[in-house]
Structures are given as C-alpha cells and as structure tokens.
Amino acid sequence: MAADSTMNITILRFDSLTSTNDEAAAQARRGASEGLVVLARSQTMGRGRHGRVWVSEPDAGLYFSVVLRPQLPAAELPLITLIAGIAVCDSLLEFGVKADIKWVNDLLVNEKKICGILAEAVDTPTGLAVILGIGVNLQVAAVAPEFAATGTSLEEVTGKKVTPDEFVECLVRYLTYLYTVLPEEPERILQEWQRRSTYFSGKDVMVKTSTGSFSGLTDGLEHNGALRVKLSDNSIVIVQAGDVEKLRTPATI
Numbered sequence: 001m002a003a004d005s006t007m008n009i010t011i012l013r014f015d016s017l018t019s020t021n022d023e024a025a026a027q028a029r030r031g032a033s034e035g036l037v038v039l040a041r042s043q044t045m046g047r048g049r050h051g052r053v054w055v056s057e058p059d060a061g062l063y064f065s066v067v068l069r070p071q072l073p074a075a076e077l078p079l080i081t082l083i084a085g086i087a088v089c090d091s092l093l094e095f096g097v098k099a100d101i102k103w104v105n106d107l108l109v110n111e112k113k114i115c116g117i118l119a120e121a122v123d124t125p126t127g128l129a130v131i132l133g134i135g136v137n138l139q140v141a142a143v144a145p146e147f148a149a150t151g152t153s154l155e156e157v158t159g160k161k162v163t164p165d166e167f168v169e170c171l172v173r174y175l176t177y178l179y180t181v182l183p184e185e186p187e188r189i190l191q192e193w194q195r196r197s198t199y200f201s202g203k204d205v206m207v208k209t210s211t212g213s214f215s216g217l218t219d220g221l222e223h224n225g226a227l228r229v230k231l232s233d234n235s236i237v238i239v240q241a242g243d244v245e246k247l248r249t250p251a252t253i
C-alpha cells in the first residue's frame with residue numbers, strides 16, 4: 001500500500017480487497033477525512049447495486065471508492081450519484097469514448113455497460129459519510145465472457161489499454177470539480193447530467209422497482225435526481241430507486 005496526495009485527495013492503494021467500498025467505509029468509521037480514495041488492483045467481493053457481483057479481475061478495471069462527508073440537505077444526497085456519472089462520462093471522453101448515462105448509475109457505450117456506480121451511506125462517529133464506489137471496465141479482461149453481450153471496456157471500444165492510474169487522475173479532477181459545484185448549483189448538475197444522457201426525456205423504458213414493473217416515457221428529473229416517467233394515461237410516476245431498461249422500438253412494417 002502506498003499513499004500520495006493531489007489537491008484534497010489522498011489515495012490509498014491496495015493489491016487486493018474484498019471491496020474498495022468496504023475498506024473506504026472502515027476508514028470513514030475510523031475518522032478518515034473527506035477525499036480519502038481507496039484503489040485496489042483487484043476485488044474478491046466487488047459488488048454492485050441490489051447485491052449483484054462486480055467482477056474485478058486484477059488490473060483490468062478501475063476499482064475506486066472515495067469517502068465523502070457532504071454538507072448537503074438529505075434530499076440532495078442522491079445527486080452525488082449523478083456527479084459521479086458526469087465525471088466518468090467526461091473522463092471517458094478524454095480517452096476518446098462518448099458514453100451515455102443510463103439513470104441512475106450506469107454508463108453505456110454502444111448500449112453496453114462500461115461503468116457502474118455504487119453510493120452507500122455510512123454512519124461514523126463524526127457524522128454521516130457517503131462512500132462513492134466507481135467501477136470502470138478499462139481492459140477487455142474486465143468483462144467476464146458471460147457478460148460479453150451486455151458489457152464493454154475502454155480497450156474494446158478504442159483498442160487502447162488505459163491503466164487505472166491514468167484514468168483515476170482524470171476522474172479525480174472531474175469529481176472534485178463537480179463536488180464543489182453541487183452545493184452551490186444543484187440545478188446545474190441536473191443540466192449537465194441531461195446533456196450527457198439520452199435517458200433524460202422521451203425514452204421508452206421499462207422500470208423495475210422493489211414493488212413491481214411498469215413501462216413509460218422518461219420525462220426529466222426531479223430536483224433530487226429522481227426519474228420522472230410518464231405512463232400511457234399521462235400520469236407521472238417519480239422513481240427514487242429502481243432499474244431502468246430501454247424498450248426496443250418495434251420495427252415498422
């Protein structure tokens with residue numbers, strides 16, 4: 001493990017962890033300051049939302065978690081996931097890849113997932129911390145064969161190998177900038193997210209929540225980042241948490 005520092009960021013590097021989110025949460029409970037970043041070359045129990053596994057082959061992806069101690073109204077905490085999506089989107093662009101953000105936490109290239117984001121709240125002796133975990137498929141080896149149809153990597157798209165260190169330098173730059181914008185101009189975060197997502201409005205989607213599924217057309221975001229979905233009777237459902245999938249446009253005859 002080694003540590004270095006850029007701006008307010010301190011980076012802890014590990015060869016292998018169960019999950020960088022677990023290590024960052026443990027550090028936060030021990031009093032780590034905002035800006036502590038945990039990086040691992042591999043994860044043995046990397047996880048996504050809803051208990052899904054995040055395959056984390058050595059050096060094939062970026063396995064990143066940062067400790068945040070946001071001074072935000074509780075209603076605005078979900079916007080942290082949105083700034084992470086914007087920061088990854090802009091970082092990917094620096095490496096030549098234009099990604100789409102699928103609400104709320106997936107980055108897609110050619111409709112395949114290249115990045116996932118997992119934000120978790122943790123109680124610590126000095127108050128609430130948010131652990132923002134980001135996984136980016138950098139190299140082809142990051143995508144297990146069974147996910148080849150739905151996942152992609154920076155290497156697959158560009159033919160170039162980008163290292164975790166190269167990517168993290170860029171990511172931290174965008175993330176720290178957007179994190180300072182968030183409390184001052186939350187509406188700007190929504191606008192920036194809109195510019196990078198085809199899911200913002202008019203997208204025919206299927207939504208799965210803990211209480212069931214329904215389909216409709218996306219209709220923008222609420223102030224707290226929740227997704228508005230317009231049903232066929234024109235009523236609006238506000239989705240605070242759930243999975244969204246694009247519905248295929250039926251072929252016309």
Ligand code: BTN
Binds near residue numbers: 043045064116117
């Ligand atoms: C998702 O798509 O559901 C979220 C995936 C988040 C994966 C990252 S990898 C770094 C951090 N550590 C984890 O265990 N998960 C996140």
